[in-house]
Every structure is written in structure tokens, then in C-alpha cells.
Amino acid sequence: MSTYDSAKAQFADWGIDTEAALERLKTIPISMHCWQGDDVVGFEKRTGTSGGGIQATGNYPGRARNPDELRADLEFAYSMIPGSHRLNLHAMYLDTDETPDRDEIEYAHFAPWVDWAKAQGIGLDFNPTFFAHEKADDNLTLSHPDKAIRDFWIEHGKRTREIAARMGEELGSACINNIWVPDGYKDVPVDRMAARKRLQAALDEMLAPAHDRALLLDAVESKLFGIGVEACTVGSHEFYMGYAIRKGTLLCLDMGHFHPTENIADKLSACALSLDEILLHVSRPMRWDSDHVILLNDDIQGMANELVSGEMLGRTHIGLDFFDATISRTAAWAIGTRNMQKALLRALLLPLERLRKAEESLDFSIRFMLTEEFKDLPFGAVWAEFCARAEVPAGTALIDRLDAYQASVSGR
Numbered sequence: 001m002s003t004y005d006s007a008k009a010q011f012a013d014w015g016i017d018t019e020a021a022l023e024r025l026k027t028i029p030i031s032m033h034c035w036q037g038d039d040v041v042g043f044e045k046r047t048g049t050s051g052g053g054i055q056a057t058g059n060y061p062g063r064a065r066n067p068d069e070l071r072a073d074l075e076f077a078y079s080m081i082p083g084s085h086r087l088n089l090h091a092m093y094l095d096t097d098e099t100p101d102r103d104e105i106e107y108a109h110f111a112p113w114v115d116w117a118k119a120q121g122i123g124l125d126f127n128p129t130f131f132a133h134e135k136a137d138d139n140l141t142l143s144h145p146d147k148a149i150r151d152f153w154i155e156h157g158k159r160t161r162e163i164a165a166r167m168g169e170e171l172g173s174a175c176i177n178n179i180w181v182p183d184g185y186k187d188v189p190v191d192r193m194a195a196r197k198r199l200q201a202a203l204d205e206m207l208a209p210a211h212d213r214a215l216l217l218d219a220v221e222s223k224l225f226g227i228g229v230e231a232c233t234v235g236s237h238e239f240y241m242g243y244a245i246r247k248g249t250l251l252c253l254d255m256g257h258f259h260p261t262e263n264i265a266d267k268l269s270a271c272a273l274s275l276d277e278i279l280l281h282v283s284r285p286m287r288w289d290s291d292h293v294i295l296l297n298d299d300i301q302g303m304a305n306e307l308v309s310g311e312m313l314g315r316t317h318i319g320l321d322f323f324d325a326t327i328s329r330t331a332a333w334a335i336g337t338r339n340m341q342k343a344l345l346r347a348l349l350l351p352l353e354r355l356r357k358a359e360e361s362l363d364f365s366i367r368f369m370l371t372e373e374f375k376d377l378p379f380g381a382v383w384a385e386f387c388a389r390a391e392v393p394a395g396t397a398l399i400d401r402l403d404a405y406q407a408s409v410s411g412r
């Protein structure tokens, strides 16, 4: 009997069909973020400033310096990840010899990405870039008191929506355009209301042009605090939660954007009752919004369990948001994305019916015994089978491949 067949039999003893779990896992796309590949630098041919509190730490060799290098790295990373996924692109990753400012970008500047995505058979997601620009140096963009600066960023946002809608059309799959602005104050502001009213009005204007939801899905992402915005973030969770419900946009829950002791998995069902669709930025905050590469830890597992038990997979879009420049960037993508998939697989293999029954009948002893005893089941064998069927390596073979690729790019 093969290792997988033996695992399959063990799960079957608990009434769980591993084949059904594997089939389901195949259908769940993960939107991999382009910015892990180059430390959130982007390809604008202008001297950008980092700004917005977004900065990768480390100087590991092999950073992608241009779109071709980034695409080569992405192709390799996808080939190490079972299943079919998406790419999440930021507007600062344009691929053109032209030098448009943020309020001048057009679809043509991103067309090479779409051609590539078509050839790869993957969908694209998109983001306006409201940081790393001199007009964001005050850590204020859409809520800036200066109307000219607000208008500049509104125009940027409108253009990204047009570009995203065209991407969705070309690829036959709705493109999520996720809005995150760094706006906030280092020290205690006097008029939070005024700032929030400006942000609200700017968002209204940016989102006014109607687009087909089959092509474009707008999302808004909140944050609690960050470097330089310790006292107040204009686009806080409450701000965007209300905004998304009123305007019918997606709400993006970034796992690093809450107080470090908050449980983001717990928020899913609570938010989902008032929202049609949700976007996740799966990330790992360590003491603060540090964007560490995700581990297969309790936070990630808790999120996957909620997605499955709350039946929210059909309306939750899973995106990743981490960046670490102290390790191989392609390994970060491959291992991080695989961790999300492993968590989903484990969630799909849970004895949910029995657990639910125990909880409904207030038999918390059985619930406790089941969850803990279940941890001994051979999940690894089912995961290895998933990789083998997708012709993707696992174990030492995976490590050898990741290591060899890193060696091939470390001379950059």
C-alpha cells in the first residue's frame, strides 16, 4: 500500500474523503503578490522615495531588477506551487520605456503583464500605488488638505480602476483593484473628522465611474498603525468597514493591520454577514505589521478553518502580503504560498460534521478530544500526493530546486 493509500484509509476511518479535499483544494486560487520579488521597489524610472512605512529589510542577493527578471522568478515560483493561481500587481510595476507619472498611467504600460498572464493561464489582480512618491511624502494622499494633491491621487486611482477592468476583460476573470492609502498622523491630530471626510469624498470620486463587476472588483484595505502614523490612521478598520458596507465594495482584511493580539480569523464571519465578498491579505505580523513570510502556524490554520467551516471560500479572495529580503525571495513565495494551501488542505480534512455536532450539543469535551487527537493524522502524506499529482516537488526535492534557482540568480 502506498503512503497516500494508507493515509486515505486512516482519514476514511474518520469519515473523511481525502479525494474530495484534494479536488476542492485544486479549485482555490491564491493571488501571489509581485512585491515579494523585488522588496517593494517597483519599476518606475523615476527616483522614488520609500515612504508610507513600507520597507523590506535585508539585502539578500537575487532581487529582480526589471519586469523580465520578476516574471522569470514568478514562473519558477509558480512551478513549485501546486494548482493554478493569480498574480497581484501594483501600479508601480509598469513595464514600459515611457515615464508616466502616477496620474498618467495607462493600460498600455501594463499590456506586457497581461500578455504574459495569458500565456501562463493565470488571472491578475491590481493595486493603485499610493506610496513611494513625493506627493505621498507627508503620509497623506487621498486625505491631504491640499486639493491638488488629492486630485492627483484620485486620478491615479481612477486610472488603476480602468486598467484593472481591462485586465479583467482580457483575461476573462474579474480583477480586484485594492485601495490602500498610508494616510495618517505621527502625533495626535486635532481634527480626525476632517481628515476622514476628505478621504471619504476622495474615495467617492475615485469610485464614481461605474465598471462591470464581472471585470473589476473594488476593495478597500484598512490599517491600525504604522511607522510615521502611530497616532492615527485615517483609513481605520471602522472607517472602511462602514464604507465597504455602504458602497458595496470588498473589504480587505490584512492580517497584520490590527492590534497584534487580535484574532483576524474571528473577524471573517463577523464581517461576512454584512459584506458580499472579502479580500484577505494573508500576512504574519511579528509584534507589529512586519509582513513576515507566513508560516504554517495557528493564525494561518485558524483562518483556513474559518473559511471552510463558515463556507466562505466562494466569496473570499485569498491574497498574500509579505516581504522578506533576508531570505531567498523565490523560496519565500513558494513556501509561503504552499503554507496557505497546506492550511486549507488541513481545514478541508477536518471532521467538521462531528465537531459541529459536539459543539451544538455543548459537548466541549468531545470537541476538545477530536481537535487534538485529529492532529496526529497523516496530513503530510495527503499534501505530498497533491504535489505529486501536480508534478510539483516536495521535501528534499523541493529544497534542492529552490536552492538551485536561488544560486542561479544570486549574481544579479
Ligand code: RNT
Pocket: 035, 040, 054, 090, 127, 180, 221, 223, 254, 281, 289, 321
Ligand atoms: C500596507 C498594506 C498594503 C501593502 C501592499 C504593498 O500596509 O498592507 O497592502 O502591503 O499594497
Ligand code: ZN
Pocket: 180, 221, 254, 281, 321
Ligand atoms: Zn496589505
